[in-house]
Amino acid sequence: MKHLIILFFTILGALPILQAQCTEDCVWPGDLNANGIANNLDILAIGFAIDETGPARSPANNDWEAMEVDNWAGSLPILGANYKHCDANGDGLVSTDDQFPVSINYNRTNPNFTGLLGNNLLGDELFFVPQNNTTSPGGSYFIDVHLGRSDQTIDGIYGIGFQVVFDTQYVAEVKFDFSESWIGVDEEIFGYGKYSEETEHAATAITRLDGTPVSGFGKIAQMEIVITDVVLGLVNDTTACLPFSLQFENVLGINEFEEDLMIRAKGDSLTLKHPSQIVSTQNLENQASAFAIYPNPAQDILHLKTDQQKIKEVVLFNQLGQSVFQKNIPQEETKQQYFQITTAQLPRGVYFLSIKTDATKYLKKVVLQ
Ligand SMILES: [Ca+2]
Ligand SMILES: [Ca+2]
The missing domain is CATH 2.60.40.680 (Immunoglobulin-like)
Incomplete structure (x- = not known):
């Protein structure tokens, strides 16, 4: 009996969720203009169908497959896609949230695809x-x-x-x-x-x-x-x-x-x-005056301080262009105007310090000795 019960639930679990088989004008999540591909040009459809409402999709998932949805009241003026296609996430409303299935299924095509829209003039x-x-x-x-x-x-x-x-x-x-x-x-x-x-x-x-x-x-x-x-x-x-x-x-x-x-x-x-050319050919020393980078030459620790800008990312790379230290600083952290790098373990020589702030980006030559 126990085995029969297990068998019963095993069969039940294997049954597919019942859903109407779509045969005509099917919705593919992310193909808002129904030309057979999900890509950036589908976003233009949102400009026409924004705030339109109609039957929601069931199930409203983002799987790249043909889905049955009843027609909505309107359609795109020239491409002719019914607005049900523009509701890419299937919630019954066209909004900017319908961008997400485009990104999820980006560049995927279906059998309706005959070629990309757009010109190369x-x-x-x-x-x-x-x-x-x-x-x-x-x-x-x-x-x-x-x-x-x-x-x-x-x-x-x-x-x-x-x-x-x-x-x-x-x-x-x-x-x-x-x-x-x-x-x-x-x-x-x-x-x-x-x-x-x-x-x-x-x-x-x-x-x-x-x-x-x-x-x-x-x-x-x-x-x-x-x-x-x-x-x-x-x-x-x-x-x-x-x-x-x-x-x-x-x-x-x-x-x-x-x-x-x-x-x-x-x-x-x-x-x-190469980074060394950037430093030598552009006057980045002046830009870097918004920073205190000290000491330079440095030994065990390199300190960075800004006057007003918040530091977002610090990368130190060697003369081969290899990153030897990298740190992204979450913007919710408050002490973004000061940062230090432990340099004791690095080989001595010339490095380039790249600093990204909320306002701009700097590159500064530093020497470890
Ligand atoms: Ca499309
Ligand atoms: Ca929607």
Whole structure:
């Protein structure tokens, strides 16, 4: 009898959760525009469907599979996807939270996929304005992305998405900042950024949320591309330089009717250098005056102190570009204006101290003796 009971519950446990088999116009969590792929351009759909409500999905999980959902009242103006697709997380409401299934299922495709949306047109409407053309291992490029020029304004844009392609072997992280964007500020817009090594590109999308397009020119976002601590080709060679090129791909700028504005884009090329070149070629000594780094030369302990800025990250690397010490400082900690590194165990010689604060980033040559 005991065995029969165990058998009964074993069979019960193996039964799949009953769910209607989807055969037509199925929802795939993260493919908001129903073109067969989850990617950054799906975020543009949120600009049209925001605050729409309809039947929730059951189960409301994020598994990349065809799910049955009853149709909602509206649909995307041109792509035609019913708004049920825009409710990517299945809670019955379209909100900016529907970005999360896009990130979870990023770049996944289903049998409906026939090709990427967006253009690769060449021109100078969308372009990079690097704030620093040169950086080194462990450093960052800060790159403003501009759309339109004073003599070539962009008229009636509602949303834009694009991918940025570069050599991902050098890149540790990419961050996007939308706080200064002529497309809109604060609650007027929603900005999305995505980077992971597997995607082999950084992707972003910005959409307005109020149904009203804007016209203008200038900065729409800033990208920070963080370079890995060690770059092969710069190790052991203080004179080496490597090109770091950036290209736009799959650009889609749309108006409030979802019509393609055929935005033309232009890439750029930056330079990666050995850290010692950065120190010698840029006047970072002046910048570093906001810091007290002492003693230098140092023996057992190196002290850092700032006047006002809060220290976020400290990395010490050797002349080979190898990180020998790294510390991220949680922002809730209060003593961020003072930090010390124990250097007693390190070989004597020249090092480079990289300090990131809430305001900027510094690189300082230090000597251990
Ligand atoms: Ca899609
Ligand atoms: Ca939702």
